[in-house]
């Protein structure tokens with residue numbers, strides 16, 4: 001039996017290919033295609049669970065990448081896994097959303113986004129606790 005925090009949302013989906021921009025930015029993300037309606041836009045601390053039972057601390061972005069797509073982007077759930085360097089494409093995964101770190105922002109360019117993601121990761125590390 002699994003006991004979940006009241007403020008923790010659990011999503012299930014398959015990791016699909018993104019634009020591969022994340023890799024260039026230094027923050028490669030697993031784009032998780034979920035069947036359900038995505039949770040509200042924002043950046044969250046959370047965990048990505050794999051079929052092998054492992055669970056990985058992640059900075060999770062829910063939103064439409066306004067920096068690159070303005071108001072017309074597709075809403076995505078993307079997870080940047082901390083201390084992780086493996087291929088997740090095609091895997092069925094579980095995403096647990098913990099605390100919200102901030103809202104989505106339309107930055108003026110990649111440099112501003114990268115600077116913000118660096119501090120997001122610090123915030124996630126501070127919030128993260130092993131499951």
Ligand SMILES: Cc1cc2nc3c(=O)[nH]c(=O)nc-3n(C[C@H](O)[C@H](O)[C@H](O)COP(=O)(O)O)c2cc1C
Pocket residue numbers: 018019020021022023025027029031043059060061064065066067068078079080103104105106107113117120121
């Ligand atoms: C921790 C984190 C925070 C993010 N915050 C924003 C944001 O505020 N604004 C934005 O436009 N995109 C944000 N993104 C999404 C990035 O734009 C996206 O990951 C990047 O463009 C790579 O996209 P791709 O996976 O499709 O290649 C964030 C991503 C992460 C991992």
